[in-house]
Amino acid sequence: MTATAIGWIAPDDRDLVSMFAAERGCGIMPRSRMNVLFLAPDTHVYNHGFVHGLKSASARVFAVGPAPKEQVTPAVLRQLDGYATCGHLFDVEALAKATRQLGAHTFDRIETIDEPLVEPAARLRERLSVPGLSSTT
Numbered sequence: 001m002t003a004t005a006i007g008w009i010a011p012d013d014r015d016l017v018s019m020f021a022a023e024r025g026c027g028i029m030p031r032s033r034m035n036v037l038f039l040a041p042d043t044h045v046y047n048h049g050f051v052h053g054l055k056s057a058s059a060r061v062f063a064v065g066p067a068p069k070e071q072v073t074p075a076v077l078r079q080l081d082g083y084a085t086c087g088h089l090f091d092v093e094a095l096a097k098a099t100r101q102l103g104a105h106t107f108d109r110i111e112t113i114d115e116p117l118v119e120p121a122a123r124l125r126e127r128l129s130v131p132g133l134s135s136t137t
Helices: 011-024 045-056 074-079 092-100 115-128
Strands: 002-004 007-009 035-039 060-065 082-085 109-111
Touching (some): 035 115, 045 060, 045 074, 060 092
Parallel strands (some): 035 060, 035 109
């Protein structure tokens, strides 16, 4: 079973989810490899599930978090394609600097599920010209 935005699905039902998403023009299509930057992947078990869901949808997941890499939960770290430490997640300059540590990746999305990080994520999207929720929304 896999967690998705529409609930739990069995591996055999992934084609149905893909058809649903394609018909409605939504979701991450399984054959596209989006580069997603996820802020604070290890602050709560829900974040772990979100990272897992992104990987299940074939996304390449990079992350910036407050903990040094060696303190990140090993199960989460194994799912990440890259991780950088940022001691000041509310400072967009510090976030941008940490993002550069991940290499020359272009991100298709910048995501967080931590409510206090929604605004810094929006400002980082604007700074990097990544689509998504803006700081004026």
